[in-house]
Amino acid sequence: MSGYSSVFGKGLFKDQVILVTGGGTGIGRCIAHELASLGALVIIAARKLDQLNNTAKEIRLLGGRCETMTLNIRDPLQAQDLVNSLVAKHGKLTGLVNNAGGQFHSPASKMSPKGFATVVDLNLMGTFYLCKAAFEGYMGEYGGSIVNIVAECRNGFPGMVHTGAARAGIINMTKTLAVEWGPYNGIRINCVAPGLILSSGMKNYPEKVLDGFLDNSWLNPAGRMGTESEIASSVVFLLSPAASYINGINLPVDGASSLSKGDAKANSAHPSYNPAGSKMAPYIGWPQQGGEGDGGRGGRGVLKELDAPEPMMQLYAKYKSMAHKL
Numbered sequence: 001m002s003g004y005s006s007v008f009g010k011g012l013f014k015d016q017v018i019l020v021t022g023g024g025t026g027i028g029r030c031i032a033h034e035l036a037s038l039g040a041l042v043i044i045a046a047r048k049l050d051q052l053n054n055t056a057k058e059i060r061l062l063g064g065r066c067e068t069m070t071l072n073i074r075d076p077l078q079a080q081d082l083v084n085s086l087v088a089k090h091g092k093l094t095g096l097v098n099n100a101g102g103q104f105h106s107p108a109s110k111m112s113p114k115g116f117a118t119v120v121d122l123n124l125m126g127t128f129y130l131c132k133a134a135f136e137g138y139m140g141e142y143g144g145s146i147v148n149i150v151a152e153c154r155n156g157f158p159g160m161v162h163t164g165a166a167r168a169g170i171i172n173m174t175k176t177l178a179v180e181w182g183p184y185n186g187i188r189i190n191c192v193a194p195g196l197i198l199s200s201g202m203k204n205y206p207e208k209v210l211d212g213f214l215d216n217s218w219l220n221p222a223g224r225m226g227t228e229s230e231i232a233s234s235v236v237f238l239l240s241p242a243a244s245y246i247n248g249i250n251l252p253v254d255g256a257s258s259l260s261k262g263d264a265k266a267n268s269a270h271p272s273y274n275p276a277g278s279k280m281a282p283y284i285g286w287p288q289q290g291g292e293g294d295g296g297r298g299g300r301g302v303l304k305e306l307d308a309p310e311p312m313m314q315l316y317a318k319y320k321s322m323a324h325k326l
């Protein structure tokens, strides 16, 4: 195979410094692992330092490079200070993943104006602050690639009107910035829109809401929820030179759930219902080190792959058993 060359090699991001907000947990943690395994120096930033440090430790144990910084993305001054200090220390900021965010479940009729504004502030404003800080602190002069994690919201977002509005705002903002900032040394900016993903973020939801997610989880052409790795691999692609002509898009990573019409009350009567479960194999790409007996980590400590509520862990075990073998 020596005649082949591909951008998808171990050194893909070896000269890159990439900031991942919310990189201590869930999808962000998985993105950080993937980027570090491909050579990037990954800076993970969020409010809770202990979570960030745990993830950074895992990455270093596996041979990757990772540093932590505290950040509240709702504060534009913190965003600018963080970018300035990491550029001063490392000389560059070549990639940014705006992954930090979230919301709560509530019918629009019961949501207070402050509740709506809080979620718009966190997701839409927070993403804008980080994009602007990256532009002003480095990328405006030297270029770079940005990926904004949003949420699948093609058909609105019943039960989460605030986040639907905020994420749709980010998708539109991304298109504008792609056009305004593309000419600045070729900044690319794109979105990834996860559907329902088995992630630690699920710990934020009460049991009743989780039950609703689980009831609906198979009602899409994939017949299952997504994995953190399936989001991370899409982010890796969009950040990489393999996507160098892709700018301003929103990539739904949702098993086509946004194209299908589920009916949670009709479970077994639904034409797409398969009592045996999903047939579409998941991708679960956690970094593995050779050796057996320690979870395949070659004596470097066991990595907890997922930290989610119990019913989600059961699904994860099932998905792992049917995952693509790499």
Ligand SMILES: CCCCC/C=C/C(=O)SCCNC(=O)CCNC(=O)[C@H](O)C(C)(C)COP(=O)(O)OP(=O)(O)OC[C@H]1O[C@@H](n2cnc3c(N)ncnc32)[C@H](O)[C@@H]1OP(=O)(O)O
Pocket (backbone or CB within 6 Å): 101, 102, 103, 104, 105, 106, 112, 113, 114, 115, 116, 118, 119, 122, 151, 152, 153, 194, 195, 196, 197, 200, 201, 202, 204
């Ligand atoms: C495609 C399908 C996807 C569906 C699944 C999605 C999954 C994920 O996204 S996983 C990521 C999960 N992580 C999170 O969602 C984190 C969630 N939480 C937060 O980030 C914060 O709690 C917050 C931003 C939602 C609120 O932050 P904070 O500034 O601390 O807010 P306050 O407590 O001061 O409240 C402000 C305002 O909002 C109302 N509110 C807050 N939480 C709730 C709630 N659970 N239910 C109803 N209302 C809530 C609160 O009442 C305040 O308004 P007022 O009462 O009018 O003062």
Ligand SMILES: NC(=O)C1=CN([C@@H]2O[C@H](COP(=O)(O)OP(=O)(O)OC[C@H]3O[C@@H](n4cnc5c(N)ncnc54)[C@H](OP(=O)(O)O)[C@@H]3O)[C@@H](O)[C@H]2O)C=CC1
Pocket (backbone or CB within 6 Å): 021, 022, 023, 024, 025, 026, 027, 028, 045, 046, 047, 048, 049, 051, 071, 072, 073, 074, 099, 100, 101, 102, 103, 122, 149, 150, 151, 152, 193, 194, 195, 196, 197, 198, 199, 200, 201, 202, 204
């Ligand atoms: N899981 C899913 O099904 C889906 C997830 N998403 C989105 O994907 C992203 C990652 O979610 P997931 O990994 O599942 O959930 P998590 O709750 O694990 O991740 C959210 C991360 O955001 C950080 N964060 C929250 N608020 C702030 C803030 N004000 N400043 C800085 N960091 C903050 C949190 O860290 P800390 O608390 O330390 O600040 C946490 O690390 C989120 O934007 C989420 O909404 C979208 C669609 C579906």
